[in-house]
Amino acid sequence: MRVTLLGTGDTTGTPTVGCDCDTCEEARERGIERSRFSVHVENERTGESLLIDCSPDFRQQFLTHDVPLPDAAIVSHIHFDHLDGLGNAYRLFDDLPVYAADEVDPVTGESVADTIRSKYDYLDRVTVEDVTPFESVRVCGLDVTLVPVDHPPLVCYGLCVEDPETGAKLSLSGDTSYDVPADSRAALSDPDLLLADGIVPAAFCEYHPMGGKDEGPDGTPYTFGTKHMTREGALALADDLDAAETRLVHLAHYYPPEEAFAEPLAVDGETYDL
Ligand SMILES: [Zn+2]
Ligand SMILES: [Zn+2]
Ligand SMILES: [Zn+2]
Secondary structure (H helix, E strand, O other): EEEEEEEEEEEEEEEEOOOOOOOHHHHHHOOOOOOOOOEEEEOOOOOOOEEEEOOOOOHHHHHHHOOOOHHHHHEEOHHHHHHHHHHHHOOOOEEEEEEOOOOOOOOOOEEEEHHHHHHHHOOOOOEEEEEOOOOOEOOOOOEEEEEEOOOOOOOOEEEEOOOOOOOEEEEEEOOOOOOOHHHHHHOOOOOOOOEEEEEHHHHHHHHOOOOOOEEEEOOOOEEEEOOOHHHHHHHHHHHHHOOOOEEEEHHHHHHHHHHOOOEEEOOOOOOOEO
């Protein structure tokens, strides 16, 4: 499978509109983009492709990167930066199946699938398909499994995508704290490529009203606030999961400029053949 990172930024992206911080300025100078989150997975055996999350930057992402429009999409959770690009499906698709979890979120009283169904009921070419976490579904010739992660207050899912022919495996942490449940970790383990939420460096926790949590052995917080992993947390998760290769994604412009474009922080447009 061919994996293209269409969007590697957090909810404001880098550069952030109206921001003149050193990191945003450097991104502008170097022509680097971290648009809102989305990953394109092409099954080269069947010629089909799957879009993971529907970025508000959908249009620009598909104009910029040489990837085909997807045959299906899967949505990790209902935050703006992962879902609100779905409106772009209007007049672009004859039929777009959108896969999402079927568990009722106690906060919203409905599942991710139901929220998408009601929010996009005007798009009759979008068909929402319910997926039960931990039960893999065959999409675009690939086996896709959603697993619960920790992104309070909403339910959110990480996922793995496996090629049943070659055994290649892509895992995504989803938007999550470091407190990923053990059964989800087991499902995500041993990927050829892990895309892990590493929104800020751990040192930035001092600026979060809730600080950090899930400290590692040396006291470094692996979770920023309650919803996302720090860089150090994402790297610790990669270690725990035995990832062969790791890219950090969902990155904020709060990384200092000398760290913001260092390895293994991803930028838009990276491709991986698994
Ligand atoms: Zn900035
Ligand atoms: Zn989120
Ligand atoms: Zn997000």
